[in-house]
Amino acid sequence: MAHFTKATSVKDWLNQRLAVEKVEKVMMSEYWIPKNINFLWAMGMILVVTFALLLVSGIFLLMYYQPNVNLAFDSVNYTIMSEVDFGWLWRHVHGVAASVVFLIIYIHMFTGIYYGSYKKGREMIWISGMLLFVAFSAEAFSGYMLPWGQMSYWAGMVITNLFSGGSLHADGLVEWIRGDYVPAQAFLNRFFMLHVLLIPLAIIGLIGLHFGALRIPHVNNQDGEEIDFDAEAKKYLAGDKAGSKVIRFANDFMAKDMMVVGVYLVFFFYLVFYNYGFAMDPVNFDPANGLKTPTHIYPEWYFLWSYEILRPFSTNIGLIAFAFAQVIFFALPFLDKSPNTVPASRRGLFKYWFWAMLIDMIILTAMGKVPPVEPFGTIGFYAALTFIGLWIALPFITKMEKKV
Amino acid sequence: MKNSSRRGFMGKAFGAVAGVGAVGALYAMKKTWDPLPSVKAAGFTTLDMSAYKENELVVEKWRGKPIFVLKQSQEMLDTENKNISQITGKTTAGMDKKRLIKIGDAHYLVCIGLCTHLGCIPGYRPETKDFLCACHGGMYDDTAMVKKSPPPRGLDIPPFKIDGMKLVLGEEGPEYKKMKETGITL
Numbered sequence: 001m002a003h004f005t006k007a008t009s010v011k012d013w014l015n016q017r018l019a020v021e022k023v024e025k026v027m028m029s030e031y032w033i034p035k036n037i038n039f040l041w042a043m044g045m046i047l048v049v050t051f052a053l054l055l056v057s058g059i060f061l062l063m064y065y066q067p068n069v070n071l072a073f074d075s076v077n078y079t080i081m082s083e084v085d086f087g088w089l090w091r092h093v094h095g096v097a098a099s100v101v102f103l104i105i106y107i108h109m110f111t112g113i114y115y116g117s118y119k120k121g122r123e124m125i126w127i128s129g130m131l132l133f134v135a136f137s138a139e140a141f142s143g144y145m146l147p148w149g150q151m152s153y154w155a156g157m158v159i160t161n162l163f164s165g166g167s168l169h170a171d172g173l174v175e176w177i178r179g180d181y182v183p184a185q186a187f188l189n190r191f192f193m194l195h196v197l198l199i200p201l202a203i204i205g206l207i208g209l210h211f212g213a214l215r216i217p218h219v220n221n222q223d224g225e226e227i228d229f230d231a232e233a234k235k236y237l238a239g240d241k242a243g244s245k246v247i248r249f250a251n252d253f254m255a256k257d258m259m260v261v262g263v264y265l266v267f268f269f270y271l272v273f274y275n276y277g278f279a280m281d282p283v284n285f286d287p288a289n290g291l292k293t294p295t296h297i298y299p300e301w302y303f304l305w306s307y308e309i310l311r312p313f314s315t316n317i318g319l320i321a322f323a324f325a326q327v328i329f330f331a332l333p334f335l336d337k338s339p340n341t342v343p344a345s346r347r348g349l350f351k352y353w354f355w356a357m358l359i360d361m362i363i364l365t366a367m368g369k370v371p372p373v374e375p376f377g378t379i380g381f382y383a384a385l386t387f388i389g390l391w392i393a394l395p396f397i398t399k400m401e402k403k404v
Numbered sequence: 405m406k407n408s409s410r411r412g413f414m415g416k417a418f419g420a421v422a423g424v425g426a427v428g429a430l431y432a433m434k435k436t437w438d439p440l441p442s443v444k445a446a447g448f449t450t451l452d453m454s455a456y457k458e459n460e461l462v463v464e465k466w467r468g469k470p471i472f473v474l475k476q477s478q479e480m481l482d483t484e485n486k487n488i489s490q491i492t493g494k495t496t497a498g499m500d501k502k503r504l505i506k507i508g509d510a511h512y513l514v515c516i517g518l519c520t521h522l523g524c525i526p527g528y529r530p531e532t533k534d535f536l537c538a539c540h541g542g543m544y545d546d547t548a549m550v551k552k553s554p555p556p557r558g559l560d561i562p563p564f565k566i567d568g569m570k571l572v573l574g575e576e577g578p579e580y581k582k583m584k585e586t587g588i589t590l
Contacts, residue, residue: 154524157522157523157524158522158523158524158539161522161523162522166556167556169590175439176434176437176438176439177437178439179437179438179439179443180439180443180468181439181443181447181467181468181469182467182468182469184443184468186439186440290465290468290469290470291463291465291470291525292525293524293525293538293539295538296539297524297538297539313554314553314554314556315521315522315554315555315556316556318554371538372540372541373541377541
């Protein structure tokens with residue numbers, strides 16, 4: 001049985017019961033981060049901070065929001081926006097953060113792709129990260145239903161219709177998801193539940209998995225160098241801080257990380273206070289009307305690239321292409337056949353693959369925003385083909401890559 | 405050895421109990437997500453067909469969905485055989501009249517006003533006598549047959565029953581059943 005002695009201090013009392021010193025070492029002072037990194041390595045912490053902002057602002061919105069088809073629109077646009085003191089602040093923080101979080105996720109993802117941070121033992125970091133991307137997408141979509149404006153309603157209609165599977169005509173499945181023939185009370189209630197409970201729980205669990213997946217392979221670095229973390233940590237603890245290739249997670253690494261977070265927060269609150277309009281679609285300021293489609297339906301900017309892969313094809317091919325786009329990023333660690341874990345700039349053809357993919361996704365995003373008229377339809381069609389083609393080419397070009 | 409086999413048995417026994425419970429729980433969860441009986445029961449709409457005007461689209465409501473009612477003019481009936489489907493490249497002759505509902509002496513198009521692509525509401529253009537879906541550019545002719553993809557098929561016809569000059573939506577009459585059997589609608 002454990003032996004307890006009379007505590008000499010509060011810390012000692014806690015230490016005997018919770019081993020706080022050991023926890024502090026494992027989580028912070030002896031969690032080792034490579035020195036050879038840049039500001040792009042701060043995106044993870046920025047995401048944590050943004051998620052916290054979403055959680056806090058969401059809690060306050062939840063106090064006045066009414067998940068009822070007759071009350072929802074006014075509870076957001078009247079009660080929260082005009083009656084509740086600082087209600088506008090929570091709504092704008094929530095809306096802006098929901099949009100910006102995807103910008104940071106995309107930067108985080110492309111940083112990982114550029115530096116090969118999904119390879120050599122880091123596959124689970126990539127996969128758990130992609131699961132987080134899916135969970136955040138579901139969270140964003142379900143949240144978009146809640147103000148019950150025109151875009152909420154019609155986005156809900158169009159996205160749930162995707163589950164009919166084109167020619168499969170699984171209309172029963174669509175009605176089951178909605179709990180009605182069209183998006184109505186049952187639909188709003190269940191998406192409210194998903195948005196405030198089930199998906200956030202999944203996200204928190206996945207964040208735990210994502211961090212856990214990082215423990216054994218450790219954080220990657222700018223050169224993809226394989227660092228012996230035990231040896232470098234020993235060197236650091238022996239006093240050779242300059243010669244060691246690693247630093248403590250806290251407070252050393254965190255000090256720089258939070259500096260980047262600080263710059264980000266200035267930008268973030270600039271958007272919240274002066275430029276929140278981009279996150280508030282004007283069409284969604286009309287209450288939901290099941291008998292009137294808005295003239296042009298488009299998703300939020302962060303879904304446009306995958307929407308554009310759906311759009312230029314006929315229904316069935318479009319759905320297959322769309323499904324392909326949704327899952328293919330998961331397979332990246334297994335489609336990249338190269339043994340090199342170095343920045344894309346040193347990887348021959350992969351360098352061009354990386355930039356082609358990034359530019360193609362930006363083109364898809366832009367084409368998804370404009371109405372389906374020429375020449376945009378044609379550009380979108382070829383950009384969608386390019387997207388699929390790049391993924392098919394990936395195993396071949398990485399297989400040819402020379403070991404560096 | 406003996407101990408471990410007893411543990412193994414206990415593990416299996418628990419697994420069996422938990423398995424039955426899990427299946428039961430999943431069934432209950434699935435049924436909880438089903439549309440409520442009240443939602444399903446509120447699914448009938450009666451239309452008085454004598455009130456509609458030729459070539460003027462009226463949007464009714466059935467099960468929360470928009471229903472297009474378009475009374476065909478003589479001119480529309482005459483041009484029907486000339487419509488050419490962009491998908492098959494053939495004239496839609498023959499198909500057209502089968503999609504219309506004859507009540508009294510008049511022909512009506514009655515269909516669900518949701519694009520068969522992804523469920524937006526197409527708009528009717530009386531001058532060109534066709535429907536245009538703004539979401540992805542799909543087009544339908546005046547009997548709601550597809551003129552231009554992406555829609556995979558014409559607008560769906562809701563279950564209906566003819567009752568004199570009235571039309572009951574949500575009930576399956578013999579005319580509707582025939583349409584379904586011959587593949588005119590889903």
